[in-house]
Amino acid sequence: MPTATIDVEALAAASRRRKARERFLTHLALILGIAVFALPIWITIVGSTHDTDTIGRGDVPLLPGTEAIHNYTTAWFQGGGGRNTFAVPASTMLWNSLIMAILIAVGKIAISLLSAFAVVFFSFPLRMVFFWMIFITLMLPVEVRIIPTFQVMTDLGLIDTMTGLTLPLIASATATLLFRQFFLTIPDEYVEAAKVDGAGPLRFFKDVVLPLSTTNIAALFVILFIYGWNQYLWPLLMVSNRDLETVIVGLTKMIGIGDTQNEWNLIMTTAVFALLPPVAVVVLMQRWFIKGLTETEK
Amino acid sequence: MRKKVIFRGVALPYLLLVPQLAVTIVFFFWPAGMAVWQSTLRQDAFGLRTEFVAFENFLDLFGDALYLNAAWNTVIFSSSVAALALGAALFLAVQADKHIRGAGLYKTLLIWPYAVAPALAAVLWLFIFHPSIGLVGRAFGAIGIDWDYRVNGGQAMTMVVIAAAWKQVSYNFIFFLAGLQSIPTSVLEAAAIDGARPFRRFWTVIFPLLSPTAFFLLVVNLVYAFFDTFGVIHALTRGGPGNATETLIYKVYVDGVQNLNFGSSAAQSVILMVIVIALTAIQFRFIERRVHY
Numbered sequence: 001m002p003t004a005t006i007d008v009e010a011l012a013a014a015s016r017r018r019k020a021r022e023r024f025l026t027h028l029a030l031i032l033g034i035a036v037f038a039l040p041i042w043i044t045i046v047g048s049t050h051d052t053d054t055i056g057r058g059d060v061p062l063l064p065g066t067e068a069i070h071n072y073t074t075a076w077f078q079g080g081g082g083r084n085t086f087a088v089p090a091s092t093m094l095w096n097s098l099i100m101a102i103l104i105a106v107g108k109i110a111i112s113l114l115s116a117f118a119v120v121f122f123s124f125p126l127r128m129v130f131f132w133m134i135f136i137t138l139m140l141p142v143e144v145r146i147i148p149t150f151q152v153m154t155d156l157g158l159i160d161t162m163t164g165l166t167l168p169l170i171a172s173a174t175a176t177l178l179f180r181q182f183f184l185t186i187p188d189e190y191v192e193a194a195k196v197d198g199a200g201p202l203r204f205f206k207d208v209v210l211p212l213s214t215t216n217i218a219a220l221f222v223i224l225f226i227y228g229w230n231q232y233l234w235p236l237l238m239v240s241n242r243d244l245e246t247v248i249v250g251l252t253k254m255i256g257i258g259d260t261q262n263e264w265n266l267i268m269t270t271a272v273f274a275l276l277p278p279v280a281v282v283v284l285m286q287r288w289f290i291k292g293l294t295e296t297e298k
Numbered sequence: 299m300r301k302k303v304i305f306r307g308v309a310l311p312y313l314l315l316v317p318q319l320a321v322t323i324v325f326f327f328w329p330a331g332m333a334v335w336q337s338t339l340r341q342d343a344f345g346l347r348t349e350f351v352a353f354e355n356f357l358d359l360f361g362d363a364l365y366l367n368a369a370w371n372t373v374i375f376s377s378s379v380a381a382l383a384l385g386a387a388l389f390l391a392v393q394a395d396k397h398i399r400g401a402g403l404y405k406t407l408l409i410w411p412y413a414v415a416p417a418l419a420a421v422l423w424l425f426i427f428h429p430s431i432g433l434v435g436r437a438f439g440a441i442g443i444d445w446d447y448r449v450n451g452g453q454a455m456t457m458v459v460i461a462a463a464w465k466q467v468s469y470n471f472i473f474f475l476a477g478l479q480s481i482p483t484s485v486l487e488a489a490a491i492d493g494a495r496p497f498r499r500f501w502t503v504i505f506p507l508l509s510p511t512a513f514f515l516l517v518v519n520l521v522y523a524f525f526d527t528f529g530v531i532h533a534l535t536r537g538g539p540g541n542a543t544e545t546l547i548y549k550v551y552v553d554g555v556q557n558l559n560f561g562s563s564a565a566q567s568v569i570l571m572v573i574v575i576a577l578t579a580i581q582f583r584f585i586e587r588r589v590h591y
Contacts, residue, residue: 026396026398027400033389036464037468039426058436060436114315114317115318115319118310118312118314121305133327134319140574143550147567148336149329168325191305195305201307201310202310226413232528232529233528236532237555251421278413278414281413294472294476
């Protein structure tokens with residue numbers, strides 16, 4: 001029957017149209033989502049290329065201006081922002097943030113590798129007690145015990161030092177757990193072989209465990225670098241010497257109470273500086289980042 | 299779990315544990331112990347005399363209108379942040395899971411806000427919502443809305459919720475997408491052959507399979523909203539206007555650092571510790587159950 005074939009064709013065409021419409025809606029939804037994410041960044045980048053008056057007047061520009069070089073060099077070498085605050089150059093703050101983030105990430109990874117190695121490959125009295133002592137710290141973020149920790153730092157004379165800024169954040173149950181989990185998957189035969197060859201535990205750690213752990217270390221580094229870079233409450237409390245200012249805290253100090261008279265263009269420039277390193281790490285090391293994220297949280 | 303083959307050694311394992319244990323004891327157990335001890339003490343206004351008051355600091359807190367206000371703010375703030383961040387992330391993950399061109403690029407463009415510090419997210423949204431320099435803030439003014447989050451408590455709360463949720467969406471997105479991609483296609487095909495429409499397919503087949511991920515994320519989001527959002531509030535509103543955006547964690551800071559009321563601040567820390575431990579315990583019970591599936 002001819003009508004039947006027409007029906008089939010019409011149906012197929014309708015189904016194609018519906019699929020095309022669905023695809024279009026999917027793309028539209030994703031693009032809108034991305035736009036909501038990107039809008040504040042775009043406004044910030046555009047703002048960092050205009051002069052103070054343009055933004056202060058409230059003429060929110062939507063396209064880049066001509067002051068980019070001036071703003072970026074001023075923020076980098078001199079700093080600026082609020083009217084009443086002592087300016088700190090962005091280069092100083094970025095350097096402090098970088099050192100802090102790297103020390104925290106490397107420190108956490110180093111002490112966690114060692115303690116996980118001890119817990120997995122040795123048997124000794126109180127082994128599980130120590131393991132639980134580390135494990136329970138998973139439940140106590142620094143924000144919760146902030147005031148007493150601050151008092152401990154005062155007693156130890158570590159206020160306003162890079163050591164005080166990083167050392168308390170280095171203890172890490174998360175990293176220890178992750179490495180323990182991974183070490184348990186290393187086959188017993190490897191340890192046997194090492195013993196037969198007369199290799200001691202330290203040799204085994206250096207030549208077998210470390211090389212096997214490189215992807216885990218890279219994945220953790222990405223997560224911990226971002227964790228360190230984004231610290232806020234701790235540096236806010238610990239540092240009053242502005243030579244040690246980190247960029248996230250320094251940025252909010254530039255804003256103060258959100259005064260309209262602020263040098264908003266320099267604040268936006270500094271915000272771009274503060275954004276770039278961690279975002280670059282996530283985008284460039286995406287594979288490790290996702291591995292680190294999904295594995296540390298389980 | 300335990301390894302069968304291990305190294306012999308007595309001193310070495312202890313030496314390997316020393317760095318981690320030293321940091322843990324000095325910066326976790328000592329301060330946590332101090333918090334518990336201080337929560338039972340009270341200093342006079344000049345810091346000259348300290349007396350033991352047992353649970354009085356806690357009892358005072360539960361009768362303090364400002365503390366109850368902070369607790370209520372925390373409930374509103376955390377549930378709004380979790381709902382907004384989870385809802386948006388689930389929607390985007392379902393879209394990105396479809397087989398379309400450019401899926402990889404979309405994914406990259408959706409995950410980067412994870413790297414933005416909460417305080418920095420607040421600053422970025424301030425540039426949008428500031429009543430005199432912000433794009434949307436000025437637009438609100440132009441169409442006659444009386445917009446100024448610096449004086450209106452409800453608007454201030456909306457601002458901190460948006461900034462805090464915005465940053466958390468990409469985290470949830472990554473986990474939801476991983477959850478969606480682990481659902482076997484055979485299950486979805488079976489549902490499609492049975493004639494289930496996409497919408498019905500989502501709620502009766504996909505969502506139940508995603509619920510472990512969703513529950514895990516709910517707890518993570520609540521913990522995030524409780525503790526990691528100090529920067530958002532400090533950068534945007536300082537707990538104000540009035541006490542409209544003062545949450546529990548912000549009040550610990552205000553009472554301990556600005557008002558120097560150590561006894562009360564320590565008691566508040568202890569309450570927060572109990573909340574975190576409870577949330578973590580729920581998380582672990584749940585994960586253990588999932589392992590047995």
